Amino acid sequence: MNNLRFLITQSHSNGSQACKGIHHCALEEDLLHKHLSMGEVELARKVFDEIPQPSVFLWNAMIRAYSWKGPFHRAIKLYYDMLNSGVKPNKFTFPFVLKACSSLLALEEGEEIHEYVRRIGLESDLFVSTALIDMYMKCGCLDESCAVFDGMPNRDVVSWNAMIAGFALHGMYEDTIGYVLEMQNAGTRPNRSTVVTLLPVVGQAKALTQGRSIHGYCVRRYFDEDDILVGTALLDMYMKCTSLVYACRIFGKMSSKNEVTWSAMIGGYVLCDRMMDALEVFDQMMLEGSSKPASSSLASALRACAKLADLNGGKTLHNYSIKFGFLSDITIGNSLLSMYAKIGSIGDAVKYLDEMEFKDTVSYSAIISGYVQNGNAKEAFAIFKSMLSNVEPDVATMVGIIPACSHLSALQHGKLNHGLAIIHGLASDVSVSNALIDMYMKCGRIDHGREVFDRMSKRDVVSWNTMIAGYGTHGRGKEAISLFLNMQAECIVPDDITFICLLSACSHSGLVTEGKHWFHAMTLNYRIKPRMEHYICLVDLLGRGGYLDEAREYIRRMPFEPDVRVWGALLGACRIHKNIELGEEVSQMIGKLGPEGTGNFVLLSNIYSAAGRFNEAAQVRIMQRDKGFMKSPGCSWIEIKGNIHAFIGGDRTHPQSQKIYGKLQELLVEIKKLGYRPDTSFVLHDMDDEEKEHALLYHSEKLAIAFAILSSSNDKPIFVTKNLRVCGDCHGAIKLITLVSKRVIVVRDASRFHHFSDGMCNCRDFW
DNA sequence: ATAGGGTTAG
Numbered sequence: 001m002n003n004l005r006f007l008i009t010q011s012h013s014n015g016s017q018a019c020k021g022i023h024h025c026a027l028e029e030d031l032l033h034k035h036l037s038m039g040e041v042e043l044a045r046k047v048f049d050e051i052p053q054p055s056v057f058l059w060n061a062m063i064r065a066y067s068w069k070g071p072f073h074r075a076i077k078l079y080y081d082m083l084n085s086g087v088k089p090n091k092f093t094f095p096f097v098l099k100a101c102s103s104l105l106a107l108e109e110g111e112e113i114h115e116y117v118r119r120i121g122l123e124s125d126l127f128v129s130t131a132l133i134d135m136y137m138k139c140g141c142l143d144e145s146c147a148v149f150d151g152m153p154n155r156d157v158v159s160w161n162a163m164i165a166g167f168a169l170h171g172m173y174e175d176t177i178g179y180v181l182e183m184q185n186a187g188t189r190p191n192r193s194t195v196v197t198l199l200p201v202v203g204q205a206k207a208l209t210q211g212r213s214i215h216g217y218c219v220r221r222y223f224d225e226d227d228i229l230v231g232t233a234l235l236d237m238y239m240k241c242t243s244l245v246y247a248c249r250i251f252g253k254m255s256s257k258n259e260v261t262w263s264a265m266i267g268g269y270v271l272c273d274r275m276m277d278a279l280e281v282f283d284q285m286m287l288e289g290s291s292k293p294a295s296s297s298l299a300s301a302l303r304a305c306a307k308l309a310d311l312n313g314g315k316t317l318h319n320y321s322i323k324f325g326f327l328s329d330i331t332i333g334n335s336l337l338s339m340y341a342k343i344g345s346i347g348d349a350v351k352y353l354d355e356m357e358f359k360d361t362v363s364y365s366a367i368i369s370g371y372v373q374n375g376n377a378k379e380a381f382a383i384f385k386s387m388l389s390n391v392e393p394d395v396a397t398m399v400g401i402i403p404a405c406s407h408l409s410a411l412q413h414g415k416l417n418h419g420l421a422i423i424h425g426l427a428s429d430v431s432v433s434n435a436l437i438d439m440y441m442k443c444g445r446i447d448h449g450r451e452v453f454d455r456m457s458k459r460d461v462v463s464w465n466t467m468i469a470g471y472g473t474h475g476r477g478k479e480a481i482s483l484f485l486n487m488q489a490e491c492i493v494p495d496d497i498t499f500i501c502l503l504s505a506c507s508h509s510g511l512v513t514e515g516k517h518w519f520h521a522m523t524l525n526y527r528i529k530p531r532m533e534h535y536i537c538l539v540d541l542l543g544r545g546g547y548l549d550e551a552r553e554y555i556r557r558m559p560f561e562p563d564v565r566v567w568g569a570l571l572g573a574c575r576i577h578k579n580i581e582l583g584e585e586v587s588q589m590i591g592k593l594g595p596e597g598t599g600n601f602v603l604l605s606n607i608y609s610a611a612g613r614f615n616e617a618a619q620v621r622i623m624q625r626d627k628g629f630m631k632s633p634g635c636s637w638i639e640i641k642g643n644i645h646a647f648i649g650g651d652r653t654h655p656q657s658q659k660i661y662g663k664l665q666e667l668l669v670e671i672k673k674l675g676y677r678p679d680t681s682f683v684l685h686d687m688d689d690e691e692k693e694h695a696l697l698y699h700s701e702k703l704a705i706a707f708a709i710l711s712s713s714n715d716k717p718i719f720v721t722k723n724l725r726v727c728g729d730c731h732g733a734i735k736l737i738t739l740v741s742k743r744v745i746v747v748r749d750a751s752r753f754h755h756f757s758d759g760m761c762n763c764r765d766f767w
Numbered sequence: 768a769t770a771g772g773g774t775t776a777g
Contacts, residue, residue, distance in 0.1 A: 196768060232768045263769040296770030303771080334771040341772090365772040399773040434774045465775040472776095500776040533777055540777090565777070751777095 029058065041065045053085075060092050067100040075100035076109055089116075091125050098131035102138035110135045124152060130159045137166025157188050165197040173205040192223050192230060199233040203240030211237045215246075228254070232261045239268025259294035267300040275304040279313060292324045295332050302335040306342040314339045334362045341370020346379075361391045369400040377404035381413065393420070395429045402435035409721040409748055411443040412642035434462045441470030444719045444746045444753060461487075461495050469501040473752045475762045477509025484518075496528050503537035508752050510764065512545040532558075536566050543573020548582055564593050636700035636722040638708050647703040649695065656707065661698075664706040668697060671736035679729040701730045701747060709741055717744040725749045735759050 035044035066075035079097040101110040136145040160183040167175040238247035262285040269278035282301040305314040326332040340349035364387035371380035405414035421427040440449035464487040471480040506515030542551035574583035637646035708718040726749040745756040755762040
């Protein structure tokens with residue numbers, strides 16, 4: 001019966017005569033094909049279901065329709081229905097059903113089909129093998145793909161492309177390129193598809209040289225910029241390689257642009273840190289582009305606004321999102337959320353989060369990082385907690401929340417999150433480990449940080465930078481340098497940030513010669529052009545070491561105009577070495593550069609008051625006040641049993657305030673016996689001596705330490721964190737407190753760690 | 768062919 005129908009359909013399609021019943025079926029078949037050609041898959045399906053015993057051609061047509069646009073599981077289901085109905089699939093069936101398998105990542109079904117194909121001896125068919133390669137590649141079975149490919153008696157450009165696309169999909173740059181070369185050696189010419197699949201990998205690897213030679217190949221083969229696919233892929237590749245000039249040239253030459261082209265251009269500008277240009281292209285697209293923008297363009301434009309802190313621009317884009325109906329797109333929702341959060345408009349961000357119908361891990365993570373970046377770690381913890389009852393945290397969530405612990409020096413929170421990372425299987429991630437290292441280092445636990453670092457199976461440049469910076473801020477410069485040497489022994493190439501970490505490490509440890517050496521080696525041996533940040537470190541290093549004139553000379557010879565920060569570094573050195581003359585000159589330079597932070601006012605008035613010129617010190621403070629710069633109050637805090645206790649100077653709000661002041665009195669009496677005299681030069685206000693002394697005696701760090709001595713056991717070191725730099729008077733007092741209390745005290749201030757013990761500090765009084 | 772949240776420094 002089956003065979004009969006087979007013959008009948010065959011004969012019909014050959015235009016032979018048809019009897020009445022058969023004619024009925026033939027009409028249905030025509031209808032089915034008509035529906036399919038119109039893309040009306042469901043209507044075609046209805047017709048198909050009415051046909052009593054469809055031929056293999058009809059089965060194939062239906063499976064093909066589903067495997068083309070989905071729903072893919074229907075394609076697979078139909079394939080099994082076909083087998084069950086006794087119809088044997090032919091060599092055209094397998095590529096269709098395998099495509100459905102690869103779209104669904106249905107490996108088990110794919111393997112079963114492979115087995116079947118092998119049994120009926122179709123494995124070496126060109127089309128079937130290629131489909132198998134594609135399926136295995138998408139399902140992540142690279143070895144199986146290779147096995148099928150190696151077993152092919154002959155290959156065409158499509159089979160090579162399947163291998164190339166597979167490796168490209170997994171971001172395996174070397175293998176992708178390798179197969180292209182092999183393909184050419186085997187005499188197969190790469191076609192447009194090859195190039196279009198190859199270019200994103202090249203871009204990802206930032207392999208500009210290879211990208212340019214592929215561009216050359218495109219031009220030689222006449223599929224260059226005018227082809228929208230090739231043109232867009234080339235443009236995107238150049239953007240990923242931050243080769244703006246080439247990208248723009250192609251963009252300008254392209255006679256037709258589609259939404260992907262625009263989107264690649266906008267995203268590319270964002271990647272290259274050219275936010276204004278990104279927004280300009282976005283506006284251009286809104287004018288020239290025929291249809292509604294791609295959501296990806298909108299997402300990139302939102303990122304640009306976030307980076308520019310352009311709230312108005314962001315709100316305009318928000319309106320566009322509403323107008324074009326993008327709000328149900330979670331990517332756009334999250335981009336909006338993140339834009340508000342990054343700009344610091346946290347209220348808007350939280351409001352938006354509450355309104356979101358579907359929130360995912362990204363939504364929460366965006367808010368968490370927004371809070372952390374805006375210095376509100378406590379709120380970040382609150383959101384994180386509410387997140388845990390709704391969605392799973394992932395790598396980015398942990399990388400967002402762990403720095404909150406670092407900021408607060410909240411070790412208990414940090415350990416909790418370390419545990420959470422382990423539970424969720426995220427602790428082995430490089431970025432999570434990096435964040436953990438930083439957290440332990442900033443909480444004063446060098447050994448814990450080191451342990452995380454040592455246990456990592458893979459380390460990237462950030463891991464090393466974090467360690468170098470960590471050792472640096474703890475005043476262990478020699479170890480920082482030795483890490484720097486070790487990283488190169490392990491073939492990790494130092495970047496510009498590595499040198500910032502290294503130079504500041506030298507500076508904190510007074511390693512002037514070493515620091516100067518590495519500063520010069522950076523340009524000569526590592527081909528890294530020093531940025532302003534490197535000069536700041538160098539000036540700091542020389543200045544601290546007392547080489548003020550040399551530091552001044554480096555600023556003079558910088559290839560760009562000095563900014564407030566680099567002058568600020570020199571001003572700090574003037575304070576340490578009490579050089580009023582240079583200090584005044586530097587202040588004038590800073591004054592010319594316009595508004596700046598409060599730190600420099602404080603430094604200058606410190607210089608004056610250290611020299612006993614209190615009137616001038618007061619003048620500076622008045623000027624600061626008149627210009628509207630408020631000094632942020634000094635604040636110190638300490639974590640005891642997972643709770644954070646914060647103090648500001650003269651604070652009496654703590655429940656145990658009475659006892660704390662009592663303890664502090666006691667300590668002051670003791671250290672005065674050891675020779676402590678309040679150093680009033682650190683007090684800037686025009687008050688009388690008694691007041692000055694009072695202001696000093698109850699600085700926030702002293703209160704925090706007194707509290708810590710009261711509330712923690714004797715054998716444990718005390719860890720205090722301060723938002724500003726520790727003042728000189730407190731620094732001296734704490735040294736003596738270690739003697740009378742027999743405690744080790746570690747203070748993390750705005751610039752480094754001070755390890756106090758036995759009457760000394762490891763910063764050697766140069767901070 | 769394009770697109771959302773992330774770690775290091777100052």
